[in-house]
Amino acid sequence: MNVTVWNECRRQLDNPAVTGFYPQGIHQAVIDGIAAADLHLTAALLDDAECGLPQDLLNQTDVLVWWGHIAHHEVPDELVYRIRDRVWNGMGLVVLHSGHYSKIFQLLNGTSCRLHWREANEKERIWCIDPTHPVAEGLPETFTLKHEETYGEPFMIAPDGHTVFQSWFKGGETFRSGVALQRENGRIFYFQPGHESCPSLLDENVLKIIGNAVRWCAGSSKKPYPEMCIPKAFENDGV
Known part of the structure; x- marks a missing residue:
């Protein structure tokens, strides 16, 4: 399975607050954390040629993992x-x-994808509210992140x-922290x-979820999307 991990990589490699945890960037932490024999992992960065995602790489990618923060506007619409x-x-x-x-997430949702946020580095408790979903496989009912x-x-x-x-934060906020969607053939x-x-x-639980999500998303249908809404057989029958 070909997995491309895309990272805007802004204010990361020169920021001690980030390099203390991710000395080689967030993309490398994800790659190292989900590495497995069934995954062929490739890093792609915003400052690479063609923003790291030339068409040939996209065509070969089964699952794209996306991390961005302050440079969304730098990604070309094309x-x-x-x-x-x-x-x-x-x-x-x-x-x-x-x-x-x-x-890309806004486009696929057709919404602004806005939310409430505050940067307090407080405790987050994550609850698995659908343990039957493949992304939840092998996860505990709940786990805690000390700072998020x-x-x-x-x-x-x-x-x-x-x-x-679903997550709960120390300040009382709740949030849908893991959400699955499908758009045409893609998960x-x-x-x-x-x-x-x-x-x-x-x-380890966060990385387990990301790995599970990659494998679940790889189950997307590879059947070519039809170019016509009316089956050709109808035309042949004169309907």
Whole structure:
């Protein structure tokens, strides 16, 4: 399975608050954390040629993992539409943390994807509210992150999202922290933990969820999307 981990990589490699946890960047922490024999993992960065995602790489990617924060506007619209088309045709997409505000996640939801947030590095408790979902496989009923950026409802995503994980924060906020969606042939999973100055992407449960999400999203249909709405047989029958 070909998995591309995309990271905007802004204010990371030169920021002690980030390098203390992720000395080689968030992308490398994710790659190291979910590495397995069945995954061929490739890093892609915003400052790479073609923003790290040339068409040939996109065409070979089974699942794209996306982390972005302050440079959403730097991703060209043309690339966003090419990613959307790949999702429509069966590429999986795993969106992490502040990637909720990325152009691609907004486009696929058809909403602003806004939410409440505050940067307090407080405790987060994550509850698995659908233990039957494949992304929840092998996870405990609940686990705690000692320090994470606080997100809160309302979370303005598409109403058809299926909530797998729900979080509570020390300040009282609650948040749909793990949500599964499908757009045409492609599966999408949003997972909230992963602020750059918090060690969440080193947590074994967080990494387990990301790995599960990658494998679930890889189950997207690879059947080509029909170019016509009317089956050709109808035309042949003169209907």
